Amino acid sequence: MRARSAITVNDRPDAVYSAWRDFECLPRFMDHLESVSVTGHRRSHWVAHGPVGTTVEWDAEITEDVPGERISWRSLEGASVENAGWVHFRPAPGDQGTEVHLELEYSPPGGALGSVVAKLFGEEPNQQVSDDLRRFKQILETGEIARSDGSPLGSRNRNQVHQHDAHPSPDDDQPRTTAGSGPEVRS
Amino acid sequence: MRAACWMGSTSVEVRDVPEPRILNPRDAIVRITSTAICGSDLHLYDGYMPTMEKGDILGHEFMGEVVEVGPGAASTISVGDRVVVPFTISCGACLACTRGLYSLCENSNPNAAMAEKAFGFPTAGIFGYSHLTGGYAGGQAEYARVPFADVGLLKVGPDLSDEQVLFLSDILPTGYMGAEMCDIEPGDIVAVWGAGPVGQFAMASALLLGAERVIAIDRFDYRLEMAAVRTGAEVIDYEHVDVNEALKELTGGRGPDACIDAVGMEAHHGTGAIQAYDRVKQAARLETERPHALRQAITCCRNGGVVSIIGVYGGFADKFPIGSLMNRSLTIRAGQCHVQRYMRPLLEHIEAGRLDPTFVITHRLGLEEAPGAYETFKHKQDGCMKVVLTPGA
Numbered sequence: 001m002r003a004r005s006a007i008t009v010n011d012r013p014d015a016v017y018s019a020w021r022d023f024e025c026l027p028r029f030m031d032h033l034e035s036v037s038v039t040g041h042r043r044s045h046w047v048a049h050g051p052v053g054t055t056v057e058w059d060a061e062i063t064e065d066v067p068g069e070r071i072s073w074r075s076l077e078g079a080s081v082e083n084a085g086w087v088h089f090r091p092a093p094g095d096q097g098t099e100v101h102l103e104l105e106y107s108p109p110g111g112a113l114g115s116v117v118a119k120l121f122g123e124e125p126n127q128q129v130s131d132d133l134r135r136f137k138q139i140l141e142t143g144e145i146a147r148s149d150g151s152p153l154g155s156r157n158r159n160q161v162h163q164h165d166a167h168p169s170p171d172d173d174q175p176r177t178t179a180g181s182g183p184e185v186r187s
Numbered sequence: 188m189r190a191a192c193w194m195g196s197t198s199v200e201v202r203d204v205p206e207p208r209i210l211n212p213r214d215a216i217v218r219i220t221s222t223a224i225c226g227s228d229l230h231l232y233d234g235y236m237p238t239m240e241k242g243d244i245l246g247h248e249f250m251g252e253v254v255e256v257g258p259g260a261a262s263t264i265s266v267g268d269r270v271v272v273p274f275t276i277s278c279g280a281c282l283a284c285t286r287g288l289y290s291l292c293e294n295s296n297p298n299a300a301m302a303e304k305a306f307g308f309p310t311a312g313i314f315g316y317s318h319l320t321g322g323y324a325g326g327q328a329e330y331a332r333v334p335f336a337d338v339g340l341l342k343v344g345p346d347l348s349d350e351q352v353l354f355l356s357d358i359l360p361t362g363y364m365g366a367e368m369c370d371i372e373p374g375d376i377v378a379v380w381g382a383g384p385v386g387q388f389a390m391a392s393a394l395l396l397g398a399e400r401v402i403a404i405d406r407f408d409y410r411l412e413m414a415a416v417r418t419g420a421e422v423i424d425y426e427h428v429d430v431n432e433a434l435k436e437l438t439g440g441r442g443p444d445a446c447i448d449a450v451g452m453e454a455h456h457g458t459g460a461i462q463a464y465d466r467v468k469q470a471a472r473l474e475t476e477r478p479h480a481l482r483q484a485i486t487c488c489r490n491g492g493v494v495s496i497i498g499v500y501g502g503f504a505d506k507f508p509i510g511s512l513m514n515r516s517l518t519i520r521a522g523q524c525h526v527q528r529y530m531r532p533l534l535e536h537i538e539a540g541r542l543d544p545t546f547v548i549t550h551r552l553g554l555e556e557a558p559g560a561y562e563t564f565k566h567k568q569d570g571c572m573k574v575v576l577t578p579g580a
Binding site: 008010096097127130131134137138141142143144145146147148149150151152154163164165166167168169 | 190192204205206207208210211212213238240241242243244259278280281282285293294295296297298299300312315318321322323324325332334335
């Protein structure tokens with residue numbers, strides 16, 4: 001599974017790079033991730049959402065890190081889920097901010113784990129990655145993730161298919177958030 | 188709280204719904220004191236805007252008093268502030284907002300992917316205006332949640348009445364932008380299709396911006412009369428005269444220097460066969476628009492002139508006169524209004540007495556009367572021009 005997308009963020013490349021380099025914040029905008037823990041200078045432990053409450057975990061390392069320009073990472077040898085990703089930051093022409101180009105690649109293993117991994121990105125991997133980048137941009141430019149009555153959890157493609165009515169929710173399932181924590185409650 | 192909800196095509200009910208809450212740091216909650224029904228709400232009412240859901244709260248023209256503020260907006264907005272809410276939800280920080288293109292905000296539409304599929308690129312969130320524009324609850328209610336309150340809300344003092352400032356939320360800036368896009372020069376004659384409230388404000392704005400004369404095109408006597416009396420417009424009833432011929436006569440054969448479409452997707456056509464063609468295609472979803480006004484605005488415009496589109500369209504139009512547009516070097520300007528760009532300057536015009544938008548109001552009703560008000564407005568009964576609803580009345 002390969003997914004790629006690009007977006008332009010109205011900020012300097014070094015600032016956009018720094019936001020991404022803080023790997024523990026990736027789950028705030030990357031829909032398939034539950035958590036990322038930094039375990040060493042270049043190493044981290046990733047937990048992704050599988051179907052019906054399951055999780056998939058692996059360890060990863062940064063393979064390339066050029067401040068203000070690019071970051072690449074890949075799962076460690078022997079990880080149950082082989083995957084890699086890179087993100088490039090380029091100044092947009094005409095002082096229009098920073099272009100963020102993202103590519104993720106997952107190689108589902110065989111068996112039951114393989115079918116879990118295959119579902120991490122739903123039926124439209126590029127769309128999901130595109131929504132991830134939208135949320136990244138929203139956090140950097142506005143400090144929050146846009147949420148409405150119809151999409152109380154923000155721009156996630158799967159929520160857009162099944163909209164709430166556009167009136168305040170009668171349930172208590174709409175998470176309250178502050179600038180620091182972000183909308184981390186999931187449906 | 189009570190709120191006017193869309194319950195399906197031509198069905199509005201005032202229902203009990205939960206009160207809104209602060210969801211994001213830059214939100215505010217506004218207790219609504221006045222709210223209006225917009226001509227573009229009729230596109231929703233009639234079922235021509237896609238992505239409406241049963242139960243959606245309608246309304247994008249409202250004002251009131253701030254009753255709660257999130258921590259991210261507290262430095263500029265306070266509880267107790269009297270505010271007008273722009274219909275466009277805009278973050279103020281993206282490239283579009285920093286260029287003043289607030290209705291193209293890149294961050295306010297959580298359903299951006301949906302809008303992208305429909306339009307190619309997404310547009311801003313809008314209150315109470317389908318899920319394509321975000322799925323935000325509207326303002327025909329007792330309370331509303333306003334995202335990016337620090338960017339959106341216009342504070343107004345106690346000296347002006349609700350009715351004097353309410354239309355800064357949409358129709359006054361929309362009409363003004365329609366005129367501004369015409370790049371009016373001294374001597375220009377501006378023709379406006381649709382003498383509803385937005386058309387009236389487009390004509391008043393065109394004169395304010397230096398137009399020599401304005402011409403109103405409609406078929407309702409009371410609307411043409413208002414245009415004639417309030418803005419000194421010359422009027423054309425398209426059901427009784429050939430518009431192209433009449434405009435040529437009024438402009439010495441040149442045609443209007445600029446034409447404003449203040450009608451949009453549900454235009455009526457005087458010729459039965461053409462009206463039937465578009466109606467049938469629109470009903471069968473083979474065409475989303477009935478673009479008669481736009482077609483006519485293009486073919487009637489002077490060579491090299493400007494056609495300004497502020498009437499709302501949602502999808503695709505047939506029989507678009509591209510030959511007339513291309514061969515005659517016309518310029519098309521269009522857009523949902525970038526409301527935040529115009530609110531303060533227009534408030535100054537109101538404060539100075541140069542603009543008085545209250546003249547369009549014909550119906551003052553309680554929120555509970557919304558269902559009947561939609562019917563009256565849709566069918567242009569009882570001289571209906573503009574309905575203002577008061578919650579709790």
